[in-house]
Amino acid sequence: xITIYHNPRCSKSRETxxxxxxxxxxxQLPLECIEYLKTPLTTAQLAELHQxxxxxxxxxxxxxxxxxAALHLAQADQNTAFTAIVQHPKLxxxxxxxxxxxxxxxxxxxxxxSLFKKV
Numbered sequence: 013x014i015t016i017y018h019n020p021r022c023s024k025s026r027e028t029x030x031x032x033x034x035x036x037x038x039x040q041l042p043l044e045c046i047e048y049l050k051t052p053l054t055t056a057q058l059a060e061l062h063q064x065x066x067x068x069x070x071x072x073x074x075x076x077x078x079x080x081a082a083l084h085l086a087q088a089d090q091n092t093a094f095t096a097i098v099q100h101p102k103l104x105x106x107x108x109x110x111x112x113x114x115x116x117x118x119x120x121x122x123x124x125x126s127l128f129k130k131v
Contacts, residue, residue: 013042013043014032014035014110015109015110016046017106024106028118028121028124029107032109032124048101048106052097053101053104058098058104062094064110069094071105073093073105074103079102079103109124110127
């Protein structure tokens with residue numbers, strides 16, 4: 013299953029969704045679209061996404077949001093950052109696509125294509 017954590021108001025998220033809808037149709041894969049602003053993630057879900065993404069948890073944060081500065085998230089540890097995302101879902105970088113235990117942030121949208129490369 014392909015999963016996208018999506019914000020329909022975001023152009024990059026819409027572009028990424030269109031891209032993976034085509035992949036899902038071509039490969040006959042199920043697609044789950046989660047509007048994370050309506051259905052916020054838990055800290056456990058965020059930890060799992062972080063593990064699938066690899067790298068620095070700061071990449072999961074939208075550092076241009078007012079809450080990022082107000083909550084001093086540039087200096088935050090992972091638990092503080094994930095708690096902030098739970099409380100303020102718009103802090104989650106978007107979109108995030110998961111497939112077969114791996115994840116990628118769709119900025120630019122084409123960056124998610126690496127999830128579907130055949131080895």
